[in-house]
Amino acid sequence: MQFELITVGCACADVIARPVDQYPEPGHLQLLPELEIHLGGLAAVTATVFAQLGGKSALIGKLGADGFGDYIVGVLGHAGVDTAHVRREKSEHTSATIVLVTSQGERTFLHHLGTNGTTVPGEIDMALAKQAKAFHWGGPGVTPGLTGEGMGKVFQELREAGVMTSMDTCFDGSGTWFPLIEGALPHLDVVMSSLHEARYYTGKQEPRDIVRFFRSFGARSVMLKLGGDGMIVEDAEESHHLKAHKVNVVDTTGAGDASCAGFLYGLVNGWGLHRSGQLANAVGGLTVQHMGGAEAITSLEDTIAFMERGA
Ligand SMILES: Nc1ncnc2c1ncn2[C@@H]1O[C@H](COP(=O)(O)OP(=O)(O)OP(=O)(O)O)[C@@H](O)[C@H]1O
Ligand SMILES: [Mg+2]
Numbered sequence: 015m016q017f018e019l020i021t022v023g024c025a026c027a028d029v030i031a032r033p034v035d036q037y038p039e040p041g042h043l044q045l046l047p048e049l050e051i052h053l054g055g056l057a058a059v060t061a062t063v064f065a066q067l068g069g070k071s072a073l074i075g076k077l078g079a080d081g082f083g084d085y086i087v088g089v090l091g092h093a094g095v096d097t098a099h100v101r102r103e104k105s106e107h108t109s110a111t112i113v114l115v116t117s118q119g120e121r122t123f124l125h126h127l128g129t130n131g132t133t134v135p136g137e138i139d140m141a142l143a144k145q146a147k148a149f150h151w152g153g154p155g156v157t158p159g160l161t162g163e164g165m166g167k168v169f170q171e172l173r174e175a176g177v178m179t180s181m182d183t184c185f186d187g188s189g190t191w192f193p194l195i196e197g198a199l200p201h202l203d204v205v206m207s208s209l210h211e212a213r214y215y216t217g218k219q220e221p222r223d224i225v226r227f228f229r230s231f232g233a234r235s236v237m238l239k240l241g242g243d244g245m246i247v248e249d250a251e252e253s254h255h256l257k258a259h260k261v262n263v264v265d266t267t268g269a270g271d272a273s274c275a276g277f278l279y280g281l282v283n284g285w286g287l288h289r290s291g292q293l294a295n296a297v298g299g300l301t302v303q304h305m306g307g308a309e310a311i312t313s314l315e316d317t318i319a320f321m322e323r324g325a
Pocket of ligand 2: 182183184208270271
């Protein structure tokens with residue numbers, strides 16, 4: 015089976031509790047008005063939204079043989095993402111995040127790396143990956159086994175086989191930053207990052223300098239995500255600052271991961287840089303109106319209709 019997109023990297027379950035304005039005393043019980051579970055993780059959300067747009071995607075890697083793993087596989091499968099190449103590890107736990115949200119909307123995260131932390135390049139089925147149109151790594155900051163030279167070799171081999179290679183950054187709690195992506199960068203066709211994270215990874219402040227920095231390693235297209243200010247998309251021929259859609263923002267978590275799916279969907283289908291960026295921006299604008307990153311996109315047609323209404 016040929017996939018248009020294969021993703022590897024962060025896949026997790028986000029358990030969201032709110033409002034939590036104070037913690038109960040140790041040993042006590044506190045009732046919660048809201049407790050929800052959502053699909054999280056850059057690789058999982060990007061694969062899911064790509065499928066919701068009508069593309070053929072697969073997540074590869076591994077999850078624990080536990081309830082969180084069952085939940086993730088269930089959500090992916092429901093969206094049409096292929097999970098046949100996700101291994102279930104009996105001796106490890108699936109990654110999950112507990113998100114505590116105050117009544118003011120401030121979030122505190124308790125994250126367990128789990129299987130995302132132990133996945134290594136040698137576990138990537140290269141024969142399968144070489145048949146894909148695009149191969150995407152989501153989450154260098156939370157997939158320590160995939161950083162460094164090994165991932166560079168994976169991308170190099172895939173690019174030589176004609177696969178479009180791409181990456182989306184995430185926050186690096188260890189403070190390592192650039193060395194995490196250094197091995198992969200020279201072999202990436204598409205680099206996607208939020209401005210906030212990109213400043214740490216590149217050491218540069220200005221969006222224009224950050225985009226040039228990524229392109230100087232050979233990336234054909236760069237998507238720099240600017241939250242409520244939209245995004246910048248740039249390649250050798252064009253550069254566009256796309257304004258964010260004016261919408262009622264409910265939850266921005268995962269909007270970046272979702273918008274990557276929009277950009278990749280456009281590029282894989284031969285859309286130009288501008289229209290691919292517009293689709294990404296529309297996916298982001300729709301996603302922030304819902305909880306979680308993977309629950310807003312209903313179809314390509316609806317997303318295009320929203321996109322064409324303008325920002
Ligand atoms: N407040 C907002 N209003 C409208 N659109 C938004 C808003 N915030 C984000 N978006 C859209 O979603 C896209 C991606 O969001 P953002 O810049 O937050 O990515 P990110 O930092 O990678 O997010 P995350 O990693 O939490 O998924 C933006 O480029 C924009 O198109
Ligand atoms: Mg992001």
